[in-house]
Every structure is written in structure tokens, then in C-alpha cells.
Amino acid sequence: MSQVKAYSLFTDFDISLFKAGKHFKLYEKFGAHSMQFEGEGGVYFSVWAPSAKSVAVVGDFNYWDGSEHMLNVRWDSSGIWEGFIPLAKKGMRYKFKITSNNNNIITEKVDPYAHYFERSPNTASIIWDIKDYTWKDKNWMGYRKDKNDLDKPYSVYEVQLGSWKKNSEGEFLSYRELAVELVNYVKEMNFTHVELMPIMEYPYDPSWGYQLIGYFAPTSRFGSPQDFMYLIDAFHQNDIGVILDWVPAHFPSDQHGLGLFDGTHLYEHPDTKKGYHPDWKSLIFNYERNEVRSFLISNALFWLEYYHIDGLRVDAVASMIYLDYSREEGEWEPNIFGGNQNLEAVSFLKDFNTAVYNNFEGVQTIAEESTAFSGVTKPVDQGGLGFGMKWMMGWMHDTLAYFSKDPIHRKFHQNELTFSLAYAFTENFMLPLSHDEVVHGKKSLLSKQPGDEWQRFANLRTLYAFMFMHPGAKLLFMGSEFAQYEEWNFEKSLDWNLLEFLPHKGMLNFVKDLNLFYKETPALYEKAFSTEGFEWIAYDDNENSVLSFLRKGHDSENDILVVCNFTPTLKVNYKIGLNKKGYIKEIFNSDLLPYGGSGVKNAESVEVSHDTWNQRKFSASITLPPLGVVVFQHVDE
Structure with missing residues (x-):
């Protein structure tokens, strides 16, 4: 017999917003919420599973027995299952055991709104409270707008936390250790912002974090949610803005994740031409479904609200807005107007940016968008997508192609450097030298340079200086600041021992001074997009x-x-x-x-x-x- 008490956090208005794709604070309603009800302490659970025959909560509080705590389905056809379980409390593990109407398939799924997860490779959600952290970044939040506007310096250090540095035993540094070592380093190097490659919970290390399972939870690889807050807090107390990579384009098909969540294509598009990504072997969100739009936009606002994040860099935007992205003829279908744009994804991105900028002051959204799609950083009310900035991929590719050439041939290729200025002000561009350019056989930035050792280092200094003098914001991937020889390897630490050698130490000093010069030279940022x-x-x-x-x-x-x-x-x-x-x-x-x-x-x-x-x-x-x-x-x- 079920020991679940009938209870709901949802009002009729919540349900109407959810169904309309306009509820942007679903994290206040869905998931696991510790509370008191009828004089008892426990947890309210809720989950969206409209095609489920039954939903049980299994966990440490019932010995993972699926017969004890059966949730109640709401009467309003919202597809929401919910209820209050007195025995559950903070720190206990849990999953949703879902029996589908589709052939009675039974699966155990993680909570899409969970705030904390077991350490990978374990997969259970953990009941957790994230409201009990005391922030100390009031000053930063008060003047953030003055630090984060488009007429301010924007020099970003891109970091993958698991491979920036490891401890003496070769293990990850914790969030709290990073709050000392990484924060001090970024400050010493004079970067204005740090960009963290995805830190939301992910099951597979080789994905670098780009295939997410727990959209509302920082990965437990490095500590607890409060530990991650401590890291953000430390950055802010040192006047460093924090950008998170955010991945609304796709998610993995792991059995415990979002895929076939209630036995049907709930979060992913049911048509594989729109719902399956051939490059990454992953599932694509169904932007046509209002409840999915509410889930994703709520997720974006969640990180800005609860973790004081200053910017979201949106991954793989091109894959979202083009139906034929990485697809051959016959593998995609045109939209209702006969074009190749995914109209629903475009609409979603406009809604996302509008919600972010309407609800938070002094933040930025940044698109990783590699095509000539028009108006990425144009305001939504003027027909654009509404992003604050866009990665200038064309500049990156042209410039790296130029610098890889022997200087004797460069006079025939000067247009590769000057072409970017023909379109530099059509969008608000960020110039990236990112992780994508130093993996998969592309070689490190230093190894791309021609000539003897002295010339390679001189070329790299010239590349960085040209980048910082060129209009636009800047982004440099970790290790590039001291001219790492090898490609980035997510399995090991950066080669910090190279700083024992003068050329690498010289490069570090150069980047430190270049950042400082950039920050202290208004001509380089006040009109960077004009x-x-x-x-x-x-x-x-x-x-x-x-x-x-x-x-x-x-x-x-x-x-x-x-x-x-x-x-x-x-x-x-x-x-x-x-x-x-x-x-x-x-x-x-x-x-x-x-x-x-x-x-x-x-x-x-x-x-x-x-x-x-x-x-x-x-x-x-x-x-x-x-x-x-x-x-x-x-x-x-």
C-alpha cells in the first residue's frame, strides 16, 4: 500500500504556464523538495510523465521497493505525478520507477530536476537543499552590470575543471580547492572572466561534459552544490565573472536519463530527422513541445538565480537552428516554408534570450554559432535571436590558417587576416581560441606555428597580440597561455612543468601583461562592437x-x-x-x-x-x- 500523501506545489496558473511553454521557474515546483506537511518532515516529489501507467519513488527510504511509494497523477491532464513522502530526507538517494502505458515497460529514471547526484559511474539522484548557502558576493552582484556590459573588457579563460590541474595523487581538485588555486591563478593572469566547460552532471568523461544527464545539478565529481557555490562566490569576490557552457541542443540516450523518459519520446523529438544527432549519437530536444521549452528555459534561469552565474555560452547553436545540419539529402525535411531553418528552435532561442534579459541584469548570453545566420546578436524585437555575443568562428579559422603558413608565403594570404574586418561589426563578436582547436589531431596552438623554436613562440605572441587588438571580446583556452606543446587531453592535467622553461614562462608573462594592457586601455573595449x-x-x-x-x-x-x-x-x-x-x-x-x-x-x-x-x-x-x-x-x- 502506498505511503504517499496527496500534496501539490502546483497551482492552476502553474499548469497553464507549463503547458504554454511560459513557466520559467519549474525548479520551484518539480523535483524533490524537503518540507513539513501535517506536522511531519519529508519530501514532496513531482515528475512529468504523461504516458506513464504508474510512477513510484524508489530510494534509500524504502529499500528501493517500487511498491511502497506510488505517486498520484494530477487530474488536469498535465501528466504530472506528485506526492509527499514522510520518510524521505536530505542526503537520501532516489529514482523514479516508471511503468509505461507503452507495453508496460518499466524503467528507473533520475529526477530531471535533481540538484545533486551520486558520483559517476553511479547514477542515483540525491535529495538536497540548495537554499542554505550564504553568499558573500553582494558587492559583485551590485556592480556586476558595470563589469559585464558590452563596453567593458571581456577577456575569458576557458577551463575544463577536471583537467586544469590534478592533485599529487592524480585526482580531481575539489570545487573548494579550485576556489583557491584556479581563482588565484585567473586573477593573477588578469583575465576578467572564466568560462567553465559544462559542469552540469554528466555520465561520460570523454564527452567533456557536453552530454548532460542532470541539468539542474553541478557534477558531484568535484563536490556538493554548496561547494560549487563557494567556487563561484570566490570568483566574484575577486572581481571575476563566471560564464557556464549550457547545452540545450542535445542529450545522451543513457537508459537512466531523459531519453524515452515515460516510455515515449517525451523530451526528444519523435522524428529521428529532428530528434537524433548523427555526429554525437545523441538525442535532440523537441522544441515544438511547450513543456520541453519550459524545462530548458527554467534551467537557464536556474543557474543565473541560484548560482549567481554571469553568462551562459550556448553550445552548438548551429545544430539547433538548421534542419540539415550535418545531414545529407534525404536525411532532413524542409520547414513549412520550404527552408532549412528549424523554426521552432529559432523561436525557442528567442524566448530563452528574452527570458534571460528580462529577468536578470548584468548578464550575457553567448552563442557558439558557426554560420552566417543573420541577426544572432540582434535584439528579438528587431527580428534577431537576442544573444549578447556570438563566437567569431570565421576569424578563428582564417587566422589560424594564416599563422600556420611559413612567413615567406604570408604576403599572398593577407586577406585571411583582413577579411574579418569586413563583417566584424555585423554581430557582437567574441574571438575564441577554444578547446575545439587543440584536440583531435589539430595540434596545440604552439605546434601550429611554423619556424624554429624562437619563431614559434614569437608567432604565438603575435597571434595573441593581434587577437587582443582586433575588435571583439576574447577567449583563450587553458594551457594556451603558457604555450602547451601537446594537444589538450581531458584525462590528465595541463603540463604545468613547462613553466620551468624560459620560453613558456615568458609566454605566461606576456599573456598576463597583455590581459592587463587590454583591461587598462579603453580604446580596446569601449567601442569593441562598433x-x-x-x-x-x-x-x-x-x-x-x-x-x-x-x-x-x-x-x-x-x-x-x-x-x-x-x-x-x-x-x-x-x-x-x-x-x-x-x-x-x-x-x-x-x-x-x-x-x-x-x-x-x-x-x-x-x-x-x-x-x-x-x-x-x-x-x-x-x-x-x-x-x-x-x-x-x-x-x-
Whole structure:
């Protein structure tokens, strides 16, 4: 006989919002909630399983016996099963035992809204309370908007927590250990933000976290939910914003997960042309189903509310918005207008972004979107998808292709560097050098560079400097800041021992200073997404493989001149056109000795002459170090 007491957290209004795809706080209703009812302590459980014949809660409180605690189905055809179980309490493991109307198949499923899970490879959900953490980031949350706006510096350190660093026994660092080691490191390196590759609970380590089971739970690999809050809190207390990778595109088909949840295609689209991802062998959410939309948007808002997250980087957006993504002819069907856009996914993304920006101030959403889809960062009310930023994948691919070439051939490929400026202001772009570029045989960023050892390091410094001077926000994957030799391997720590060697230590010093220069130079971020923030001096000096341009902020007195030499040839008396008379002084140089460079510098100040050059009234003769980027600022007479 069931020992479940009838109880509900759902109002009629909740149900109507859920069915309409407009309930964005489902985490307050679904799942396991510790409470008092009729003088007894226990847990209220609820789960959506409209095609279930019966749903039982099995766990530590009933010896995993599926006959003791049968939930009650609501009368309103919502498909919600619920009830209060007096014996359940925090820390106990549980699952939902679902008997389907479809051939009476019985499966044990995790709670889609669980806040905590057993350590992988175990799979049970754990009853947990996440409201008992005392945050200490009030200051950050108060001025976050001023740190996180699009006219502020955005230098992001991308991290996979399991492989950033391991302890002396080769085991994961805990969230609380990372709150010391990783936070101090990111702060010392002068990054403004950290981006964590997916930390939601996932069953399979080689997925790097991109195939999620527990959308509402930080993985227990590194500690408890409160431990993860402690890590976020530590970042915020050190003025570092936190971005989470979020994966609403697909999920794994593991038997205990969301797939065939109630014996039917509940969360995934029933048509494999829309519901199965051939590349990742995973299931695709059904964006046509309102309850699924409510689940996903509630999940996004959950991390922003309960974990004080500052931004969500949305993974694999292109796979969501195109019906023919990674599919051959005959493997997809056009939409009602005959096109290849997934109209429901597009609509979902608009609803997601609208909900995020309407409910939270000072946050950003960032799209990993690799196509020319128009209006990704355009406001929804103007016909766009509504993201705050978009990864500039074209810049990444073109720039890495250019830098992989021997400098002797670069004069024939200068357009690979300049092309990005033809569309740089069509979206709010973030320039990524991400994890995807240093795995699967693509080699590390250092190994992509041509030449001898000195030239490889100089090339890499030039690449980073060009990236930071180029309009847009910045993202650098862990290990790249000290020029890791090997590709990233998720199974082991980064090669921190390389810092014993001067070239790697020099690269670390360079990135630290580059970040600081970026943060302290308003011209590099105040108009990073506007044509007003950039002006070419010369993009056509192919013969010398030199690019020169101005970056501009709100105050023209802070404008800077950037000159890039992409060859190993020292260039003395290189003439550059200028808009003002007076002097220019060198304020940044990628070739300094502490960075492992050759130490070539300009004089303390360089006089500007009245000679016309580059179609400008004034000019100056400067020295360009080999494979180097030099930045100047104007000084009045």
C-alpha cells in the first residue's frame, strides 16, 4: 500500500504556464523538495510523465521497493505525478520507477530536476537543499552590470575543471580547492572572466561534459552544490565573472536519463530527422513541445538565480537552428516554408534570450554559432535571436590558417587576416581560441606555428597580440597561455612543468601583461562592437606582411595605433601614416625580453613629420620587431 500523501506545489496558473511553454521557474515546483506537511518532515516529489501507467519513488527510504511509494497523477491532464513522502530526507538517494502505458515497460529514471547526484559511474539522484548557502558576493552582484556590459573588457579563460590541474595523487581538485588555486591563478593572469566547460552532471568523461544527464545539478565529481557555490562566490569576490557552457541542443540516450523518459519520446523529438544527432549519437530536444521549452528555459534561469552565474555560452547553436545540419539529402525535411531553418528552435532561442534579459541584469548570453545566420546578436524585437555575443568562428579559422603558413608565403594570404574586418561589426563578436582547436589531431596552438623554436613562440605572441587588438571580446583556452606543446587531453592535467622553461614562462608573462594592457586601455573595449572603434591605417602592405590600424574609445585622446609585423624580418624606419602631429610613444610591445622576444624597441618618443603617407597628412618612421606587434599612443607637442 502506498505511503504517499496527496500534496501539490502546483497551482492552476502553474499548469497553464507549463503547458504554454511560459513557466520559467519549474525548479520551484518539480523535483524533490524537503518540507513539513501535517506536522511531519519529508519530501514532496513531482515528475512529468504523461504516458506513464504508474510512477513510484524508489530510494534509500524504502529499500528501493517500487511498491511502497506510488505517486498520484494530477487530474488536469498535465501528466504530472506528485506526492509527499514522510520518510524521505536530505542526503537520501532516489529514482523514479516508471511503468509505461507503452507495453508496460518499466524503467528507473533520475529526477530531471535533481540538484545533486551520486558520483559517476553511479547514477542515483540525491535529495538536497540548495537554499542554505550564504553568499558573500553582494558587492559583485551590485556592480556586476558595470563589469559585464558590452563596453567593458571581456577577456575569458576557458577551463575544463577536471583537467586544469590534478592533485599529487592524480585526482580531481575539489570545487573548494579550485576556489583557491584556479581563482588565484585567473586573477593573477588578469583575465576578467572564466568560462567553465559544462559542469552540469554528466555520465561520460570523454564527452567533456557536453552530454548532460542532470541539468539542474553541478557534477558531484568535484563536490556538493554548496561547494560549487563557494567556487563561484570566490570568483566574484575577486572581481571575476563566471560564464557556464549550457547545452540545450542535445542529450545522451543513457537508459537512466531523459531519453524515452515515460516510455515515449517525451523530451526528444519523435522524428529521428529532428530528434537524433548523427555526429554525437545523441538525442535532440523537441522544441515544438511547450513543456520541453519550459524545462530548458527554467534551467537557464536556474543557474543565473541560484548560482549567481554571469553568462551562459550556448553550445552548438548551429545544430539547433538548421534542419540539415550535418545531414545529407534525404536525411532532413524542409520547414513549412520550404527552408532549412528549424523554426521552432529559432523561436525557442528567442524566448530563452528574452527570458534571460528580462529577468536578470548584468548578464550575457553567448552563442557558439558557426554560420552566417543573420541577426544572432540582434535584439528579438528587431527580428534577431537576442544573444549578447556570438563566437567569431570565421576569424578563428582564417587566422589560424594564416599563422600556420611559413612567413615567406604570408604576403599572398593577407586577406585571411583582413577579411574579418569586413563583417566584424555585423554581430557582437567574441574571438575564441577554444578547446575545439587543440584536440583531435589539430595540434596545440604552439605546434601550429611554423619556424624554429624562437619563431614559434614569437608567432604565438603575435597571434595573441593581434587577437587582443582586433575588435571583439576574447577567449583563450587553458594551457594556451603558457604555450602547451601537446594537444589538450581531458584525462590528465595541463603540463604545468613547462613553466620551468624560459620560453613558456615568458609566454605566461606576456599573456598576463597583455590581459592587463587590454583591461587598462579603453580604446580596446569601449567601442569593441562598433565601426566607430576601428580605423584602418594600411591593410594592403602585403609585400611586408604588415597591418596597421587605430582602435578608438569614447575619448579620442585615448586612441591607439597598432602595427603588426607578421614576418621574422626586423623593419627599421617603417613609415606609417598618422592623423595628428606631435609625437607617438610605444606603450606595448610583444617582443620584449621578459616575454622571450628579441628586445627590439622604439625610442621613448617618435616624432611625427608633415610627410603625407597612407593618405594621411602626417607620418612617422618606426621600428617593427620581428614577428611582433607594437602599440603606440599619440602625445601632443
